[in-house]
Amino acid sequence: AQSVTQLDSQVPVFEEAPVELRCNYSSSVSVYLFWYVQYPNQGLQLLLKYLSGSTLVESINGFEAEFNKSQTSFHLRKPSVHISDTAEYFCAVRGYSSASKIIFGSGTRLSIRP
Amino acid sequence: GAVVSQHPSRVICKSGTSVKIECRSLDFQATTMFWYRQFPKQSLMLMATSNEGSKATYEQGVEKDKFLINHASLTLSTLTVTSAHPEDSSFYICSAGGTEGEAFFGQGTRLTVV
Numbered sequence: 520a521q522s523v524t525q526l527d528s529q530v531p532v533f534e535e536a537p538v539e540l541r542c543n544y545s546s547s548v549s550v551y552l553f554w555y556v557q558y559p560n561q562g563l564q565l566l567l568k569y570l571s572g573s574t575l576v577e578s579i580n581g582f583e584a585e586f587n588k589s590q591t592s593f594h595l596r597k598p599s600v601h602i603s604d605t606a607e608y609f610c611a612v613r614g615y616s617s618a619s620k621i622i623f624g625s626g627t628r629l630s631i632r633p
Numbered sequence: 634g635a636v637v638s639q640h641p642s643r644v645i646c647k648s649g650t651s652v653k654i655e656c657r658s659l660d661f662q663a664t665t666m667f668w669y670r671q672f673p674k675q676s677l678m679l680m681a682t683s684n685e686g687s688k689a690t691y692e693q694g695v696e697k698d699k700f701l702i703n704h705a706s707l708t709l710s711t712l713t714v715t716s717a718h719p720e721d722s723s724f725y726i727c728s729a730g731g732t733e734g735e736a737f738f739g740q741g742t743r744l745t746v747v
Binding site for chain 2: 555560561568609621623624625
């Protein structure tokens with residue numbers, strides 16, 4: 520069984536400040552790791568994913584996440600946020616089987632102040 | 634990435650009536666699709682796994698007779714909320730898997746039962 524913990528339910532930051540959204544997971548098997556973003560009244564969009572290889576993965580809009588196996592973490596970071604980054608962010612894990620369920624964290628609401 | 638289309642995006646229905654929500658994979662075939670329910674400011678709760686050509690697998694606590702799932706083709710799964718009541722009002726989201734473990738989500742359906 521897997522579980523995902525997002526300790527911060529809300530993270531308020533000022534525009535152009537750096538941000539880190541924390542994610543820790545537990546699993547008895549190897550998993551894929553994901554970050555999804557959800558804008559109000561919309562579905563989830565894949566932000567980035569870790570499958571294998573380099574532990575640092577990047578998205579096209581400046582976010583990055585680093586897989587740390589020893590700490591079972593997959594924290595999301597951005598060096599300088601914009602107002603448009605205001606959204607709900609979900610960390611998720613999934614087993615390798617194509618029929619495996621995706622397990623989501625509880626979500627972190629990122630609010631950007633001008 | 635792959636595209637999953639969900640329809641309708643919003644629906645209002647009277648108590649006691651049934652509502653059908655469609656989930657289509659537009660540019661790939663999906664033998665498995667997932668249906669989630671999301672309450673305000675909460676994470677996604679997996680309701681059921683929809684399997685093409687066979688019965689859906691429901692999560693514990695989800696009423697099979699109330700939430701009917703049909704996965705008649707490799708690109709279409711439907712969720713029918715039968716005899717809807719105000720407590721069924723929620724945001725429903727479907728997803729289908731990609732080739733690298735990630736899931737692609739529909740836009741979501743906001744159901745309001747009056």
